Amino acid sequence: MNPYTIFSEIIAGQAPSSKVYEDEDVLAFMDIRPVTPGHVLVIPKAPARSLAELDPVMGGKLFQVGQRIAAGLRESEVGCDGVNFFLADGVTAGQEVFHVHLHVIPRTPGDGFGLRARPTTPPRADLDYLAGSIRGALSRIAER
16 A cells, blocks of 8 residues: 555655654644644654554554643643544544544534544443454454
């Protein structure tokens, strides 16, 4: 698969971005289509199209930088009351740019952003069955 995305150009300094944070591994910049004012994207500099391709250590670093950005949002003029992290992995999950990216979304009362879902209440036996299936998959992955 082609690792090129607009994020590749931003990392290379060939496309404009409003940088918030940068180190040798990670870049954070303002989303050009924010869902709330102050919406920031945190990306690894090394291309990874999906979570399956993302080095776990880098995944941890994305979250750590996200935490720092969240603290910065609260202390900045954004002045949010809360923060949502959002990461879409795959088309069905809503991923549009195929370079892993963590959305750090500042929240204030009445900002209009929210997750819409219809929670269910499955029987415990169904939950136990799926938990066993996932545990088995994790065991098989660990053996690889």
